[in-house]
Amino acid sequence: xxxSVRIPTILRPLTGGAAExxxxxxxxAGVLDRLEADHPGLKARVLDDAxxxxxxxxxxxxxxxxxxxxxxxTPTPAGSQISIIPAVAGG
Numbered sequence: 001x002x003x004s005v006r007i008p009t010i011l012r013p014l015t016g017g018a019a020e021x022x023x024x025x026x027x028x029a030g031v032l033d034r035l036e037a038d039h040p041g042l043k044a045r046v047l048d049d050a051x052x053x054x055x056x057x058x059x060x061x062x063x064x065x066x067x068x069x070x071x072x073x074t075p076t077p078a079g080s081q082i083s084i085i086p087a088v089a090g091g
Contacts, residue, residue, distance in 0.1 A: 003031060003080040010086060014042045023082075028061060029072040031082060046084060056087040 005023050007015050015021050021039070025031035036043035048054050052071070059066045060083040066074045076082065 002078055003076050003082055005031065005035065006081065006083045008084055008086050011042060011045055011084065014039045014045070025076055027070075027072065028059065028066055028074045028076055028082070031076050032072070056089075058085045058087060059083070060085070 002022055002024055005021050007019055007021060009019075012019065016039075021035070023031045023034040023038070025034050032043050032046060046054060046057055046059065053059055053066065061069065061074050061076055061080055064074070066072070
């Protein structure tokens, strides 16, 4: 199941500058594993040491925030758009 993953600017050095990459996986966890194989270091920037999505990183499958879906078990149907969006704070 091929999906596309939007990569935020801050993580693009890990994808050779690509703003969007293709990956495969039936769930978000599978997609992240594939991304890690293709772009080492990416998964560690999305997940914390406990293996959960980092507090200040939002991940969407389509328009659904995975925190309000099934987390890493969120299905990623073929053709899905996955967006990794780091939180922005200011002050």
